[in-house]
Amino acid sequence: MSVYPPHSGSQSVILAEDKAMPLDCGTSIRDVKMAYCTYGTLNADKSNAILVCHALTGDQFAASKQPITGKNGWWDQMIGPGKVLDTDKYFIVSSNVLGGCMGTTGPKDINPETGSPYGLNFPIITIGDMVRAQALLQDYLGIDSWFSLIGGSMGGMQVLQWASAYPERCFSAIPIACAARHSAQNIAFHEVGRQAVMADPSWQGGDYYDSETKPTAGLAVARMAAHVTYLSEAALHRKFGRNLQDRDRLTYGFDADFQVESYLRYQGINFVDRFDANSYLYITRAMDYFDLVEDHGGSLANAFQKTPTRFCVVSFSSDWLFPTSENREIVHALIAAAANVSFVEVETDKGHDAFLLDTPEMFKTIQGFLQSSAKSRGLTDE
Structure with a gap:
């Protein structure tokens, strides 16, 4: 059994060393440094792992002190012993996205071809590329299937991309306050x-x-x-x-x-x-390019056909950035694809940021979904 202490700090690994990782823009990248944090204990059969996907300005320090600001992790209210993402039960992985600036390869890193920072010579990346790199991290950790994936905003986009591109690798998915395509606004x-x-x-x-x-x-x-x-x-x-x-x-x-x-x-x-x-x-730019509808012939349902993944979609009544109507489109597509899906619109005046704040109804919804999913997967408390 692999044991990782809570609040273990950031770790990193070099991925795509032997074979370059293809990118949606038509090029490829190799020797990708991936920075991530882990919390909790991975069980013997590696069936209790949850991937936390961060939003635009987030990072891997979901429940750790942010090393630059010294502030608590951006999801410290959600992750920890006895919390919604209970580190006494689950093994939590949170990685910095490809293109980021907190340890994962991005524009400020050195371009091996020039010996200088990439800057704008860094290739344009997509949500699909971010998920592709996370899949390499999953392989490195030896986890065949995530018990769950969860994230809000851009994190929710990553969750949807995961469920569409790698349905066999994710048992359950919790996209929060997001959309299947970025709106013109x-x-x-x-x-x-x-x-x-x-x-x-x-x-x-x-x-x-x-x-x-x-x-x-x-x-x-x-x-x-x-x-x-x-x-x-x-x-x-x-x-x-x-x-x-x-x-x-x-x-x-x-x-x-x-x-x-x-x-x-x-x-x-x-x-x-x-x-x-x-x-x-x-x-x-990666968020702007995200469009699961266009990627699947104009039908969002096609993105999830015959998916084995269980879904819990969460939206907020006062969120005008990713309104409930866009979240309902995801739900309708999942129903059309015969997916196992539940949906909750949380009544709150906190706006889009509600997923980062103390929002009891959201906590209760996600905790209940995880408990139900754990029972379905036969997770034990080992």
């Missing part, structure tokens, strides 16, 4: 963010790694614009309203008069310390 938001990065003079065409200045201003603006989409109007009003920030009157200038302005600036400034601007370009 979301592509538009991403383009605003990318243009903010590329308009920063310090971006230097993506070749800023050896420079004293980095495109922090542009990346901060991109983060601010994106963060607005993660919240609902009700959440913004409840948290900030029109309250002033550390003052009792307007300044009649362009300082952060309002608390909501100060909050967004804080989000932007803190983000640039832990994220790479080029990775932001590449990962947002």
Whole structure:
């Protein structure tokens, strides 16, 4: 039995050493460094492993201290002994995506052909490529089939891609607050963010790694614009309203008069310390290109025909970034494909970010689904 201590920190492995991994853009990549964290204990038959897929700005530190910020992991409320993803029962794997900037090969890494950082010479990657690299990690860990895959937002896209591309490798799947294809509205938001990065003079065409200045201003603006989409109007009003920030009157200038302005600036400034601007370009592009409908002849049901995977789809009533209607399209396609699927729309005013927050109904739903799936798979408490 392999034993991994909880909060074990980041590990890494080099994948695709003997054979290059093909990419959807038509090229290939080899010697892929994959950074990941594990929590809990892998049982004797390796049947209790859960892959956690992170969102756009997430990383492998789902339940560990983030080494740059020192903050708790982004899903610390979900992962741990006695929690929804119970490390006393399950072996949790969380990896940084291909194209990322927290240890997995991405634009800031050295291009072996030039000896310099890839920058924009890094190949364009897709959600499919991210999952393909995760499948190599699964092989490395010797896990034939994930007990479950779970993730929200871009993490949910990865879950859907997994279930479509490797149905025999995933017993159950929990896509949260996502869609089977990126909408025009979301592509538009991403383009605003990318243009903010590329308009920063310090971006230097993506070749800023050896420079004293980095495109922090542009990346901060991109983060601010994106963060607005993660919240609902009700959440913004409840948290900030029109309250002033550390003052009792307007300044009649362009300082952060309002608390909501100060909050967004804080989000932007803190983000640039832990994220790479080029990775932001590449990962947002990967989300834009995601389209399981087009990939399967215009029918989403074709993506899941005869799938053996059990599904639990979760959406949030106030999520306007990935609204419930888009999640229902996934459910309808799964039903059309005769899949085993359950669906819950969680009533909350927290918006898209609800999957990262203390959301009891979501916790209860996922915990119940995992318990039912564990019983169906015959998991023991060994």
